[in-house]
Amino acid sequence: MRIVNTSVRKKDAMALVTGQPVYTDDIAPKNCLIVKVLRSPHAHAIIKEIKTSDAKNLYGVECVLTYNDVPQKRFTMAGQTYPEFSPYDRYILEDRVRFVGDAVAVVAAKDEKTAEKALKLIKVEYEVLKPVLDFRTAKDNQTIVHPEEDWKALVEVGGDRKRNLCASGVETNGDLDSIMSNCDVIVSETYHTKAVQQSMMETFRTFTYYDTYGRLNIVSSTQVPFHVRRILSNALDIPKSQIRVLKPRIGGGFGAKQTVVSEVYPAIVTMLTKKPAKIVYTREESLIASSPRHEMEVKVRIGADCSGKIKAIEINTLSNTGAFGEHGPTTVGLSGHKSIPLYTANCEAFRFSYDVVYTNHMSAGAYRGYGATQGQFALESAVNQLASRLNIDPVKIREMNMVRQGMIMPAYYNEPNNSCTLDKCLETAKKNIGWDEKYPCRDMGNGKVRSVGIAMSMQGSGISNVDKGSVTIKLNDDGFYSMNIGATDMGTGCDTVLAQMVAETMECDLDNVVVYGVDTDTSPYDTGSYASSTTYITGTAAVHASNELKQRILDVASTKLNVPESDLVFDGKVIRSIDNKKEITLKDIANEDMCGNNAVLEVTSSNFSPVSPPPFMVGAVEIEVDKETGHVEVINYEAVVDCGTTINPNLARVQTEGGIVQGIGMALFEDIIYDNKGNLFGTSFMQYKIPSRLDMGKVNVSFESSYEPTGPFGAKSIGEVVINTPAPAIAHAVYNATGVWHRELPITPEKVIRGMIDLEN
């Protein structure tokens, strides 16, 4: 391969590193109204009265909107594909507020200062209600988060708003109880993962305006332009045909921008005032009223025989979706579907059950890993504990039980495991970290202990039978190609990765392929960039479109040269007859195509997949624990990934490094903490700490590439799988250093010290 599997620069790289104005706020019209949201100080309350006249009378204020001014039609902000699994449970503004930070009123003014001042002039009288703050008590609580009659689930997912249930379900395979009862050893533990913030550097932001045709244009930092169109149509109660969504460069997403967090506010302002409007979330707003990871409590039961063969796995997950159900019914599934299959080899039965509950926390959303992260922390930790109980090396117990290529995975929709080098990943990680020398720990003689830990992971590549990606490729004069996509590059490099696939197929230079995306009026439909789908799902569409266009070019050449197509060879620049007697250049075909013919040298291809081939990885960590302070320092992280063919090895490597460091943050210090009234502590990067370059040690990435037969050039996904191993690997290493299992994240110095003190007593 010439271009696929090479580390070319991203197409937008030089614009980004020279600071060009390409992001939403850089390109917003200067005359935008500035939109601000008044946010609730209460976790649960009814708005008895809201006085806006003083704010409205302030010079420079364009409008002040309350629940009286917005459509009373429920919708969801979750950016998901038809038929939409998240319940329709919110208005733009409502007379009930459900978390501290929930929207109470919307102000639009000529500038930021005036908007801020107007917010202070709005007088709200609340009837404060008792909130549900502990998700363990949410189901069947006397307080009902969604008492409204017009709450609506489009898909039956076991929800019951009267019980604070957003979704629930149970799946079984085999006779779990009888197999479990015959097991020699059972590990049964409960794990607690907290809500954490994606913390992309560019906060949520959107601007809106009416165009020449009287249509509402939305320019937004979003991962899901087509879903934004549908969601705004629902929220504003206007036809989809009246909305156009454009995506400029995005300053990171990680799932946060798979929820329509900021779009509705400027959109309703523009709709009502006919004036351009803009909202830019502060970091505080992005931390208190956004779309973080679902907090989960995962109960795991593993049954094994005394040799360490894992025979039965039971997982029960309680997920906290917060005030609204965005991504609630779907994230929870991955806590089972993407953990249990890791141990397919000897597993005879499993049961996976779950409840997703409403509480008066901010709504959760999609965050890289999407439930798999939570489930795998639990199951991987339990497997490490099982190894310890049986006195088996944790690497060996995985070698005995892991899923391997060729196996059918009953817990993963019975999909066959067609491409898998998880075994090689484990072997390489073990070697790279120096497992045999370092396991379990070494006392450094200065109050510090160095130890190692290990974990495996899998994810998916797109949502099987759901996600759809499309690519349009057009031949232009002089023979360059333009590619139009509906997938959203959010810094991950999909514009480049997809262009690499086209250039490879069309046998041309990468510079000969220009990329455009996304404009919902002109881009071909794509579900959006999430669920690790773009390389695999949209990538396959790019290959199909390229092949079809190549075919059409050959058709034209065949007519022009009067040579049967089967006797023609296309080398990317010239089409020649195999006897070398006749030839025509691509440039001539392209230029002659501009007049006097009916040929269409433009192709759109769409692709969905009936399977979602899992990428796999192993993470092995070496840490140093300070026994005096409980401080855990990551020394070295060995990540070994099977994402199939790496289309762009550099970008795959950086994805991995970034995911590992986010995972380290989740394992060691990131935590969304509420007080007993539902107020959130982490309102800035002072209190909500994400890793700096001093907090991550050394991350080393290796690839053990399998070849996925259904993927483009053998590729699977990489975006999400890379965040999953740090939490269980670090928890394992902390156990190996201190003898204490930490089953609640993050593993802070206080918890490490307390654990050691409790163990001594």
Place this chain on the structure above:
Amino acid sequence: MRIKMNLNGKPLESDASADMVLLDFLREHECYSVKRGCETSNCGLCTVLVDDKPILSCSYPLARANGKSVTTLEGLQDEAKEFGGFMADEGAEQCGFCSPGFIMNVLAMVNEFENPTDSEILNFLSGNMCRCTGYEGQLRAIKKYLAFKGAEK
């Protein structure tokens, strides 16, 4: 208030509100490379040079910049292209939103250190957050850039 400064090599005189921070003033003057990732001086995205020293423009009152020389990435395009090329060759710009502030601080570091060690690099840049890359690719780019600049001398 009346503000006088030298912005990216050119004298600038302008009226501005007294409570303005330098970041907002710079964006008003079309220095869109200057980004805000937080409001609490934690993220480093708003890094610019004032009299050749890196500062956080989100928490730098505009009045302090009066009479001084302010440099943003717009004023260092050649340097940005040169170092940025090393970033691009690692794929380490990713979303790019933190790149301008990061590059400003890297260029400031290069002015202060002849041959920084890994530890000096990490400490100097510890205030520049990046959520995409996990920092390793940035370090690779810096080391290759330093080797390139060393060979040039």
